[in-house]
Amino acid sequence: MEHDDARTRILDAAEELxxxxxxxxxxxxAVRSASGVTLRRLYQxxxxxxxxxxxxxxxxxxxxxxxxxxxxxxxAVAPKDQLLAVFDWxxxxxxxxxxxGCAFVNSFGELGATSxxxxxxxxxxxxxxxxxxxxxxxxxxxxxxxGVHLTLLAEGxxxxxxxxxxxxxxxxxxxxxxxxxxxxxxxxxxxxxGE
Amino acid sequence: MEHDDARTRILDAAEELxxxxxxxxxxxxAVRSASGVTLRRLYQxxxxxxxxxxxxxxxxxxxxxxxxxxxxxxxAVAPKDQLLAVFDWxxxxxxxxxxxGCAFVNSFGELGATSxxxxxxxxxxxxxxxxxxxxxxxxxxxxxxxGVHLTLLAEGxxxxxxxxxxxxxxxxxxxxxxxxxxxxxxxxxxxxxGE
DNA sequence: GGCGGGTGAGAACGGTCGTTCTCACTTCCT
DNA sequence: AGGAAGTGAGAACGACCGTTCTCACCCGCC
Numbered sequence: 076m077e078h079d080d081a082r083t084r085i086l087d088a089a090e091e092l093x094x095x096x097x098x099x100x101x102x103x104x105a106v107r108s109a110s111g112v113t114l115r116r117l118y119q120x121x122x123x124x125x126x127x128x129x130x131x132x133x134x135x136x137x138x139x140x141x142x143x144x145x146x147x148x149x150x151a152v153a154p155k156d157q158l159l160a161v162f163d164w165x166x167x168x169x170x171x172x173x174x175x176g177c178a179f180v181n182s183f184g185e186l187g188a189t190s191x192x193x194x195x196x197x198x199x200x201x202x203x204x205x206x207x208x209x210x211x212x213x214x215x216x217x218x219x220x221x222g223v224h225l226t227l228l229a230e231g232x233x234x235x236x237x238x239x240x241x242x243x244x245x246x247x248x249x250x251x252x253x254x255x256x257x258x259x260x261x262x263x264x265x266x267x268x269g270e
Numbered sequence: 271m272e273h274d275d276a277r278t279r280i281l282d283a284a285e286e287l288x289x290x291x292x293x294x295x296x297x298x299x300a301v302r303s304a305s306g307v308t309l310r311r312l313y314q315x316x317x318x319x320x321x322x323x324x325x326x327x328x329x330x331x332x333x334x335x336x337x338x339x340x341x342x343x344x345x346a347v348a349p350k351d352q353l354l355a356v357f358d359w360x361x362x363x364x365x366x367x368x369x370x371g372c373a374f375v376n377s378f379g380e381l382g383a384t385s386x387x388x389x390x391x392x393x394x395x396x397x398x399x400x401x402x403x404x405x406x407x408x409x410x411x412x413x414x415x416x417g418v419h420l421t422l423l424a425e426g427x428x429x430x431x432x433x434x435x436x437x438x439x440x441x442x443x444x445x446x447x448x449x450x451x452x453x454x455x456x457x458x459x460x461x462x463x464g465e
Numbered sequence: 466g467g468c469g470g471g472t473g474a475g476a477a478c479g480g481t482c483g484t485t486c487t488c489a490c491t492t493c494c495t
Numbered sequence: 496a497g498g499a500a501g502t503g504a505g506a507a508c509g510a511c512c513g514t515t516c517t518c519a520c521c522c523g524c525c
Contacts, residue, residue, distance in 0.1 A: 096383050099294045102512055113473050114514090124513065181379030183433055188291050188370060197433050224423075224446035227439060231426030238378055238392050244422060251419035251450060258453040297482055308503050309484090319483065 082120050084110045089131045094178050098128055098185055125192060128182070132196040135178055140203060147211075154215035155256055158225060161208065162249035165232055169242035176237025204229075221259050225252050277315050279305045284326045289373050293323055293380055320387060323377070327391040330373055335398060342406075349410035350451055353420060356403065357444035360427055364437035371432025399424075416454050420447050 088109035092101040103124055107114050121127040143164050150160035168174060175181070179197040186193040205226045212222030232248035235241075283305035287296040298319055302309050316322040338359050345355035363369060370376070374392040381388040400421045407417030427443035430436075 097380050099380070100384055118514070175383060176379065180375065180429055180433070184371065184376030184379040185292055185294070189295055201430065201433050220442070220445060223442045227423050227426035227430060227443050227446065229426065230429050231422035231424065234375055234425050234429055235396065235422060238375070238396050247415070247418045248422050250415060251422065254450055254453045255446060258449045313484070
């Protein structure tokens, strides 16, 4: 399968470059030389840069969410602990060398106004992430709003960690998540619906 | 003072274009024609595009934080209510036409890896915002961690509202903030330090 | 053995962008 | 009145980027 091999090498190079430097700062020629593929082949697999960007985002979305789910599933069995494990995973991610925030938020800021495909990819990624947390929250017996709250905390932690180049927002968010989980567990559900 | 007038017109045009379309998507010529100024004058006030971008971010930072502080100061007197009013202000901001998320997060994603000035501006903006919330939290008698938690909620709400083009994250975040404020008010402070 | 179709390497093209230059014109000082 | 200095409008320049084209080369098939 050298067909898929070249495609993978292209996407690997594109992902590394696009994520590290931003999409618009990376030319197709940089992707070509980083992937060791000829320019003709590059355009054979991805007829335009937009196609490459979209494929980059799509693949990263799947990989990112799979890595999170795998970690969480292996870290805890109680749903509440799984919710907290999400923030452990974030902490590890933030500490990785080259961490530069959420690729989808970055791409959205760069191209969201111009490219509907990028905007849709970002929206889809965030929707899936929110749905995952909502699912964990439901399994934990927490009210649906709690899933939303934890999603916002995680989102904020990602942005804060990126801009400050510091992984501590993950533990801050986890602390807040713990408080929210305890608070909503102790509170009557009606209080969350009304106001 | 037509000196400052031209400068203001340039910055107004730059802010509108940069925020709406992203920095790299907007050429100096677009700023020129939108501001009605000649290209020579443009480069007279801002010797390079980097200078213009930096001035855009600096001015927006001041204006944004001043608008927030003004609203909050006028909306409530009790510090706890002021903390909650922050999210009311966010809701209004999110609902404005043309809202496209945080200019600093967007610029950071686009240029943070390339331009130290942009990265520093984003960091400064977020630090000041966090300091403001920390100040309100302290005035409300909440533990310092609560300021951090609310900052993360606000940050997450901004990103979520931008990507989903929907202002409801502001009320979601406000609901979570209310829970956190109530929870930490009822809890012994030692529990927040320990774990 | 020759030949057509695909491949590699890179030059070439059209467009854009940041920045500077030209040049005619005005204005203001002496 | 005359010239120096600055201005407006836009052309020009050099670099880059996305995309396509050229051309020599190689492979499998009649």
